[in-house]
Structure formats: C-alpha cells, structure tokens
Amino acid sequence: MSTLSPARQAARSAAGAVPGERATGRQAMRLLAASSRPLVVGVVAWTVASALAPALVVVALGAVVGAVTAAAQHGLGSADGHRLLVALGLAALVYAFSLVLEPIGTALGTAARSRITGALQGRLLAAVATPVGTGHLEDPDVLDRLARAEGGLTGFFPGDAPVTWAGALATRLSGYLGCVVVAVANWWIGLGLLVMWVLVRRIVLAAVVRQATEHRGRTTAMRRAWYFAALGSKAAAAKEIRVFGLGPWVAGRFGDEFGAAIRSGAAGLRSLHRRAAGTFLVVLAGTTAALLVIGGDARGPAGTGLTGTGLVGTGQIGTGLGLAALATLLPMLAVTMSAGTVTFDDITLAWTLAGLPDVDGLEARLAPAPMTGARDATGLPRGAIRLEGVRFRYPGQESDVLAGVDLELRAGTSTAIVGVNGAGKTTLVGLLSRLRDPGGDGPADGDPILGGGRTPDGSRTPDGSRILGGGRILVDGTDARELDPASWQRQVAMVPQAPVHYPASAYDNVAFGAPEHLDDREGVLAAAERAGFAAVVATLPAGWDTMLARELPGGVDLSGGQWQRLALARALFATRHGAGVLVLDEPTAALDVRGEADFYDRFLGITEGLTTVVISHRFSTVRRADSICVLDGGVITERGTHDELVAAGGTYARMYALQAERFA
Ligand SMILES: Nc1ncnc2c1ncn2[C@@H]1O[C@H](COP(=O)(O)OP(=O)(O)OP(=O)(O)O)[C@@H](O)[C@H]1O
Incomplete structure (x- = not known):
C-alpha cells in the first residue's frame, strides 16, 4: 500500500507526464482534490453546465424564431402565441443561466488557485528547507526548478490548472454537442465537422505544448533576465544604480537577456503560425461545405432535406428548410467550432502543467540523505x-x-580566527x-x-x-x-557578516534568535542590554514595537551599526535559550569607535560560558580571545594568545604591526 499523501501522489503522477494531450484532467483534478474535495464537485458541475450552455442557448433561440411566424399569424392569445411565449421564457432563462457561468467560473478559479498555490508553495518551502546546509540554494538546477514550479517566470501558475482544464474541457464538449445537434439534422455534416475540428485541435495544440515544454529549457536565461528586472526595481540597489548611472545598463541587460530567451523560442512560434495557417484553409473549406449544404436545403422544396427531421419547430420560410432549423443550425456551426479551437485555457493548461514536474523533482532532489545523523545535540559541546x-x-x-x-x-573558551580576505x-x-x-x-x-x-x-x-x-x-x-x-544548528548562535533584516518589530527581530520563546520579554531586554542594542531601541518612535522596515506603516530602517548590535542581541537571546556556541563573523565591522571600544570592554561578559569563535580584521576585537588562530593557505599556520603570537614574530605579528602603526 502506498504511504504517500494524496498531495504527493497527485504531483508524482503529474510529474511523470508530458503536458498537453497527456496532461490530462486527472492530473489537474487530483491537484484540486488534494486541497479541496468540495471544490472538485463545484468544478465538475460547472464544467457540465458550461458544456451544455452554448448549444442550449442556440436551440432555445431557434425555437423562438421557429414559433414567431405562427404566433404572428394566429395572435399571442392562440396556442401558437402561447408556444412563442414559453419559448421566449425558456430562451431568457437559458441565456441568463449562461451569463452567470462566467463569474462562477472565475470564483471557482480564484478559490482553487489560492488553495493549490498555498499547498504547492508549502511543499516547495519544505523541500528547500530539507537539506542540512544551504549549498543547494546556489545550485542553478535547483533554482531553475524552483522558478518553474512557482510559475513566476512564465506567469502561468500550477494553481490555475484545474479550472483552466475544466474550462478547456467545457469548451470542447460544447463543440462536440454542437456537432451532435447538426448530426441529428444531417449526420454526415455533423460527423464531418467533428472529425475536422478534432484534427485541427490536435495539430495546433501539439505546437502549443511543444512551446511550453521548450520553455522549460530556457529557464536559466529567463532567470537571468528577471534578475536584472529585480535589480532595477528594488530599493537595495537603487542608490548605487543612480549614483553610477547604471539605469540604462540594467534596462539594456534585461532587454538583451529577455530578447535572447524569447528569440530562442521563435522556431516554436513559427511552427505554431504555420500550423494555424494550414488549418485555417481546412476550416474554411469544411465550413463552406456545411453552409452550402444547409443553404441548399433551405432553398429546396418544403418538407425535404433538413426540414424532414422535425429537429425544432415547424415554421416554414415558404419552401425548403424550416425556419427554426435554419435559425438553429447556422449559429450551431459557430458552436461546433469550440470542438477545435485551442483556447487560452488550453494554452494556460499546457504551461501550468509544464511546471508541475519541477515540484516533484525538487522534492526528490533535496530529499534527506541517509547519512544525516539523529543524535540529539542539546547541551553540546561540554568538552x-x-x-x-x-x-x-x-x-x-x-x-x-x-x-x-x-x-x-x-x-567555554573563545577562539579568534584571523586571515586575509578570502x-x-x-x-x-x-x-x-x-x-x-x-x-x-x-x-x-x-x-x-x-x-x-x-x-x-x-x-x-x-x-x-x-x-x-x-x-x-x-x-x-x-x-x-x-x-x-x-x-546541532540550534546549539550555534551566529552573528553573520550581513545579518538578516526581518521586516518585523524590533522586539521580534531580537526574539527570532529563539522563536519558541517569543514571550520571554525579560530575556529579550537582557540580550539587548548586553549587546548595546537597548540604547538604540530607546530612540525608536514606538520603542520595541517599532517595525524595522521602511515599507511597513510607521516602519523605520536602522543604520548598519545598529543592525549589527541587533544581530548580536539576537544571537545572545539564542544563547539564553540553549545555544552554547557563539559565532561572531566581523561583529564590529560596522560599529563606530565607541561601539568597538564598548564591544572590547564587554567581550568577556558577552562570551562568558560560551564556546566562542570570533572572526575579525580588527585586532582590538580579536586580541581579547583566549586563543587566536591564523588561517593561511587553507590551513592553520599559527596559534596562541595575542601576546604569544606577537612575540613569535610571524604572520599575526606582521599583520598586527601593520594595523597598529597606522594609529601610532
Ligand atoms: N558560495 C561560494 N561559492 C563559491 N566560492 C565561494 C563562495 N563563498 C566563498 N567563496 C570563495 O571561497 C573563498 C573563501 O571565502 P570566505 O568568505 O570563506 O573568506 P573569508 O576569509 O571569510 O574572507 P573575508 O575576510 O573577505 O570575509 C574565497 O575565495 C571566495 O571567493
């Protein structure tokens, strides 16, 4: 028995298929069923109604036209007049019904999209969070898959698959139904139209599907293009772009990359155009033939040809085809067209399903490795x-x-690591x-x-x-x-070189060091005090509640040094809740002279009881460490206290002397 969840099973089956003809409704509906069963019922009902509506409207209007002549002859009070009124009422009802289907479809589409997108995005987030490390987030293949699965590069999202599939199916069914109605009047015209439309659709759809699948191969180029688009529109790079006058260059690079990615799909587009042009001639011939037959019937003697079928109504133009039949069959030719038209829903479906294999592929790619250990690291290291x-x-x-x-x-000791850049x-x-x-x-x-x-x-x-x-x-x-x-990672508290600026309150930004202890207010205040961040909070407009993101209402940004103090507070809050290893990567790089001196004074207090590793180019920061190591050529070349290393006269001593003499 399979132990996979329905959602995983759905995507697994989706992943195995090529989109298009094989990208069946089953794939799309399984996606929907995995997120909401009631929505499946709604979408199926809507599909059936949408398939019936166009033919019903045409038949109802044909009946109205067919009843007009007799009602005009005998008056509205007559049985014929009564028939006309009933036909009119029914036609109005059917037409009104067809009008509400579109907004219902839109509502279903929105509901399905949000549910499926939520579920798929959750799976993607879980997949990228699975690996122990972060190396995969620099892997182009992983990033390509992620981009395709999210749908952002094409603008077609997997969440749209079920309702677009249902829409495409309903359109096709309504076309088949149209062919059946025509076949009731003249079986070979109906059958001929059906065969023609099915062939036309297959030919054009194959080209659409090819385009969608080919696009998968151009993901890296598209990612490059969108990188430049994002660079030019995000606040982070805005200042430099202006100062260096990089705007035109960024826009040009976007244009070049985007153009290159699009151009490489030009062959597929040309094939699509050729197929569309070829099928146009077939459609023209087929439809003309059908019109000629219907026209011939209309001109023929009364009671012959199509009139004899008793399809709808009995009103006669005088001779030949019944008025009701004519009024039904001519617009019905347009309805049959739906059997062969490749609609926007078909195109969307091909594109959205082209991205689905990547959800599954990403999960398989990043699945946990067997060597990942299971021993609890709480409280380590003790030795x-x-x-x-x-x-x-x-x-x-x-x-x-x-x-x-x-x-x-x-x-419980501190170790500094020094070395040149890189x-x-x-x-x-x-x-x-x-x-x-x-x-x-x-x-x-x-x-x-x-x-x-x-x-x-x-x-x-x-x-x-x-x-x-x-x-x-x-x-x-x-x-x-x-x-x-x-x-183990929870045993390590880190102040990275470029700490994350969470768009959250000052309080949360510190408390995120131990998210399961968000309510430890006393701990947050104590960590902030030790890190020298409490003084910064005192200057914020709403104190601890101030949102640290300018794009949020009432939000502010901090200076580089203030963010660095906050990052230290966050790490110290983590150590309060169990982390025993403190990693400080350039903790004073953004601090002013006073801040650096302050850090130097507090160093022992900050690192007390912790296994600390501090990286810094500032010797005032590293010299307080119990032990200092020099990393050179990929190995540790020197080790000792500040005094020992200075006395040894090696690399450390030379680096220290160089920095010290600049201030002498
Ligand atoms: N994600 C990465 N992919 C490929 N190479 C990398 C990556 N990160 C770092 N490197 C390379 O590894 C080398 C060591 O980088 P690292 O950041 O560890 O140096 P560092 O000693 O911390 O430097 P600095 O003092 O400038 O911070 C550098 O040559 C760098 O170019």
Missing part, C-alpha cells in the same frame, strides 16, 4: 569541538578553500554550523553536499556518504554528521 583535516572546495572551483584544517575549540574564515564557521559539510575529494570532485551525502546530480556514494577525505568535525568526540543537524 571540545575538534576539526580534523577539514577540507572544503566550492563547486566549480579549481582548488580547496580549506586544505586540511586542524583546530580545537575548547568548550582565506576561508567564513567558510570555516559555515562548516562548523553545518551550513555545509566538509568535502572536496568526493566523487564529483568537490561538488557541494546537498542535504549531506547527496551529490548535485542526486546520486549517492555506495556507502551513502559523500565525504571522502574531507576531514571531520568532532563534537565531544562524536562526528558532527552523526548529530541531528537541526538540533
């Missing part, structure tokens, strides 16, 4: 974290960033927090680890591990990969 021969290389890079780092971080300091603390895992000699030659143990192409090494010679990180003697990654 020490030891890095042994840790190596790391970024994907596509020629050489290792870390080439065998050996380092011991004793619990030495690998941030990379090292990323490994420590398991945002990435050590690696570099794996089968794919340095590819990143996705979820730990999975190479970018989704394959695994035979033993389920992909760490071959990448070294290891031991936490109290246990390989960090044996620890439950989420639990």
